[in-house]
Amino acid sequence: MNILIIGNGGREHALAWKVKQSKLCKKLYVAPGNAGTATTAENVDIKTTDFERLATFCLSNKVDMIIVGPEEPLVKGIYDFFKSNPKTSNIHVIGPSQEAAQLEGSKAFAKAFMDRNKIPTAAYREFDHTNYEEGVEYIRNHALPIVLKADGLAAGKGVLICNNPIEALAEFELMIRQSKFGDASKRVVVEEFLSGIEMSVFAVTDGVNYVLLPEAKDYKRIGVGDSGLNTGGMGAVSPVPFADDVFLNKIITRIVEPTITGLKNENLDYKGIVFIGIIKVGDDPFVIEYNCRLGDPETECILPRVETDLVEIFSAVALQKVNELKIKISKDAAATVVAVSGGYPGTYETGKIIKGLDDTSFEGTMIFHSGTKNEGKDVVTNGGRVLAVTSFGDTIIDAAEQSVYMLEQIYFDDIYFRDDIGFEFK
Structure with missing residues (x-):
C-alpha cells in the first residue's frame, strides 16, 4: 500500500x-x-x-x-x-477523531473523562474568567506545591509547578487574564502535585480492542542529573526497570482497560495511539496526562524494540482487528540520547553543518533526525532538537553508553547532549 x-x-x-x-x-x-x-x-x-x-x-x-x-x-x-x-x-x-483528541487537546476534558471512568489521577479544579476569584481563593488554601495547567495545547510549555502561593497566584493571573499561553490558557486546570517517578505507556487501539507497545521513560530536563529547564525530551529508555509485572498489571487494570472501555462507551471514535503519562506514587499508578499520538523521543526508543510489522499493526487498527494481533517485543534494552542545538530550550541558532553522519555505521545503533534539513550537499541543523541516537544493549546502561559513544562521533557547532540518560538505573 x-x-x-x-x-x-x-x-x-x-x-x-x-x-x-x-x-x-x-x-x-x-x-x-x-x-x-x-x-x-x-x-x-x-x-x-x-x-x-x-x-x-x-x-x-x-x-x-x-x-x-x-x-x-x-x-x-x-x-x-x-x-x-x-x-x-x-x-x-x-489517529483519533477531533472529539476524541480532546484527551490531549483539553486538560479539563481529560480530567472529566478520568473522573467519569474512575481512572486514578491527581485531584483538581478548573477555572476560567467566569470563576476567577473562586480560583484565587482555591489556590490560597491549597497545599504546596501546586500545579497549574493551561487547558489547551501550549507547545509543551503550559504546565507550571509552583512552590509558593504568591508565585501560583501571579501565574494564575497571567494565564487567565493576560493570556500567557494564548487561547490555551483561557481555562486553567489547578491540581495537586504528585511526587513520584514517571513513565509512558502506549496503547494501540481500534476503539474497542487494544495492544500495548513497549513502555518507556523519558528525560525532560536539559541538564545532567535531571537538572535545569524542561525540554521536549533529551532521551528515553525502554523497558522501564521499576515497572515490574505487578506494577504493569496495575496500570493495565486500573488505567488502560478503563480508558479503552471509556472511549467505547462514550462513542469517541479512536483509531490510533493512546499515550498515557504515568506517575508511580508509592506502589500505585496515576495518570498525569493523555496524548493522542506517539511521544518524542520515546518513539525512537520503543519502535526499534517492536519486532512485529508496524503496518500490519496499523492495518489491524483500521480494520478493527487489533484483538487478532500478537505483538513481538525484543528482549534487548534500548536507550535514546538526543543531541540539541546550543541554547536550547531557549534561543538557539540553526543552519549549522552536521558532520560525521556518514561515519557512524554500527550494528544495533540507529540515528533518527529531528530538526534537520538538506542544504545543497550538506545536512544542517533546523531545530532545537537535532538528532536522536538509539542503541540496543544487554542493559539500559550498555545501550546508553553506546548511544553516547555514537554521538561523540558526530559534530555540529555548539552541539550538546546529556551523557547520563538512564543514570538512575546503574
Whole structure:
C-alpha cells in the first residue's frame, strides 16, 4: 500500500524507518519530513495542518493510509476531514477523531473523562474568567506545591509547578487574564502535585480492542542529573526497570482497560495511539496526562524494540482487528540520547553543518533526525532538537553508553547532549 506519514521530527523519522521495513509498504511519503526521512521516503512539502493540500496529494498518489505523528493536526480534526469527504473516506487515518483528541487537546476534558471512568489521577479544579476569584481563593488554601495547567495545547510549555502561593497566584493571573499561553490558557486546570517517578505507556487501539507497545521513560530536563529547564525530551529508555509485572498489571487494570472501555462507551471514535503519562506514587499508578499520538523521543526508543510489522499493526487498527494481533517485543534494552542545538530550550541558532553522519555505521545503533534539513550537499541543523541516537544493549546502561559513544562521533557547532540518560538505573 501507499502510505503517508505526517510530521517532520524524530518521531516521524522513526516511523518512516519502521514502516519502510514492512512488506506491505509499496510507496512511502512524509509531509513535510526532514533530511532523515528523505533517506527512506519521499518528502512532500505540505504543512501538517493543510488538510486540503494533503487530501489532493493523497488522491493524486493513491495513498491508502495516513499515519499522523504530531498532535496539532489531530486536535484540529484531520481524521474527521478525511472521513467526511466521500473521495477520501476510504483512506485509513491512524489517529483519533477531533472529539476524541480532546484527551490531549483539553486538560479539563481529560480530567472529566478520568473522573467519569474512575481512572486514578491527581485531584483538581478548573477555572476560567467566569470563576476567577473562586480560583484565587482555591489556590490560597491549597497545599504546596501546586500545579497549574493551561487547558489547551501550549507547545509543551503550559504546565507550571509552583512552590509558593504568591508565585501560583501571579501565574494564575497571567494565564487567565493576560493570556500567557494564548487561547490555551483561557481555562486553567489547578491540581495537586504528585511526587513520584514517571513513565509512558502506549496503547494501540481500534476503539474497542487494544495492544500495548513497549513502555518507556523519558528525560525532560536539559541538564545532567535531571537538572535545569524542561525540554521536549533529551532521551528515553525502554523497558522501564521499576515497572515490574505487578506494577504493569496495575496500570493495565486500573488505567488502560478503563480508558479503552471509556472511549467505547462514550462513542469517541479512536483509531490510533493512546499515550498515557504515568506517575508511580508509592506502589500505585496515576495518570498525569493523555496524548493522542506517539511521544518524542520515546518513539525512537520503543519502535526499534517492536519486532512485529508496524503496518500490519496499523492495518489491524483500521480494520478493527487489533484483538487478532500478537505483538513481538525484543528482549534487548534500548536507550535514546538526543543531541540539541546550543541554547536550547531557549534561543538557539540553526543552519549549522552536521558532520560525521556518514561515519557512524554500527550494528544495533540507529540515528533518527529531528530538526534537520538538506542544504545543497550538506545536512544542517533546523531545530532545537537535532538528532536522536538509539542503541540496543544487554542493559539500559550498555545501550546508553553506546548511544553516547555514537554521538561523540558526530559534530555540529555548539552541539550538546546529556551523557547520563538512564543514570538512575546503574
